Amino acid sequence: MYASQYEIDLPADYDMGIIRERVAAYGHLLDDREGLGLKAYLVRERGVDGSPVNEYAPFYLWNDIGAMGRFLVGGAGFQGIIRDFGRPPVRHWTGLAALAGPARSAAPAAATRRLTALPGGPGPDPVGLELAGRIERETAALEELARRDGVHTAALAVDPRDWQLLRFVLWADAAPQDEDATERYQVLHLSAPGLADLPNGLHP
Numbered sequence: 001m002y003a004s005q006y007e008i009d010l011p012a013d014y015d016m017g018i019i020r021e022r023v024a025a026y027g028h029l030l031d032d033r034e035g036l037g038l039k040a041y042l043v044r045e046r047g048v049d050g051s052p053v054n055e056y057a058p059f060y061l062w063n064d065i066g067a068m069g070r071f072l073v074g075g076a077g078f079q080g081i082i083r084d085f086g087r088p089p090v091r092h093w094t095g096l097a098a099l100a101g102p103a104r105s106a107a108p109a110a111a112t113r114r115l116t117a118l119p120g121g122p123g124p125d126p127v128g129l130e131l132a133g134r135i136e137r138e139t140a141a142l143e144e145l146a147r148r149d150g151v152h153t154a155a156l157a158v159d160p161r162d163w164q165l166l167r168f169v170l171w172a173d174a175a176p177q178d179e180d181a182t183e184r185y186q187v188l189h190l191s192a193p194g195l196a197d198l199p200n201g202l203h204p
Contacts, residue, residue, distance in 0.1 A: 001037065001095030001199055002062040003157040003166060006081070006088040010054040016045050019056050020188060027189035030077065035067020036060065037098075038153070038192040040170060042111055042185035049174075049184045056085075057185065059111065059168060061098065061155060063194045068092075093157030093166045097139050098198045101151025103172035108152040108190055110171040112181035118163040138165060139202055145169065150176070153195075 010016075023041045030039050040059045044051040062068045070076045072090060081088070118131060138156055146154040152170035159166065169175070175184055 001098055001155075001157075002065050002068060003060065003093040003095055003155065003168065004062065004068060004090055005057060005059045005092075006090045007055055007057040008081075008085050008088055010056065012046055012054065014054045016043060016054060019043055023188040026080070027191065030191040030193070032193050033067070033071075033077075033191065035062060035064030035194065036071075036191065037063045037194040037198040038190060040108065040111055040185075040190050041188040043188060044183065044185055048186070051184070057183075059113075059185075061095070061153075061198060063197050091159070093159045093164075095155065095157045095199070096135060097142055097156040097202045098200065099142060099146035099154045100200055101146045101148070101154060101170075103150050103152045104195075106152060106172035108170040108187045109173055110175045111185040111187050112167075112169045112171070112175045112179050113183040113185070114167040114181050115183075116165045116167075118158070118165055135165075138167070142167065148176075153198075 027041050030036060038061050042057045042059055044053055044055040044057065046052065046054045060068070072078045118134065142154050142156050145151065150172045152172055154167070154169045157166045158164070169179070170187065170190070175181065
């Protein structure tokens with residue numbers, strides 16, 4: 001499993017209805033994309049749920065890294081983003097765990113993302129055992145979170161370049177206010193052709 005996301009910042013006075021219309025018209029195009037676990041069409045809207053910005057920020061979980069490559073550079077979808085918004089940086093993370101929640105059969109309405117820096121550099125953990133313990137604790141916390149009512153899917157992934165840990169959760173309704181998140185999103189559409197193929201548990 002591999003996670004990716006690009007974040008398109010939009011002007012403060014941007015009509016977010018344009019993004020909603022875009023997703024309504026084209027979101028279904030990835031509903032049967034081979035190699036894709038899920039794509040959540042996410043937005044943050046200035047002044048809504050505490051967001052300071054307008055942003056279009058689709059999030060992906062891939063079952064096939066090759067399919068992700070073809071989407072980005074093989075003319076298999078990303079060219080529409082480049083045409084309309086320019087070519088944004090694409091963040092990507094190596095998957096560690098994915099879990100189905102009690103609301104897996106519902107259409108998600110909200111999502112949360114938490115990015116956490118993983119301390120690095122010279123220190124008392126020369127062979128990485130402290131990091132392994134941290135991931136084990138985060139995975140256990142994810143398993144507990146995934147049992148909460150309203151959770152559709154919960155995932156954990158790591159960026160080994162900048163050493164950041166990602167926790168991403170889809171919610172059937174509004175995300176709980178007590179959810180530890182650095183970003184909160186509205187979900188406009190979910191394409192989930194390979195949802196059943198996502199690893200349910202710790203990624204091997």
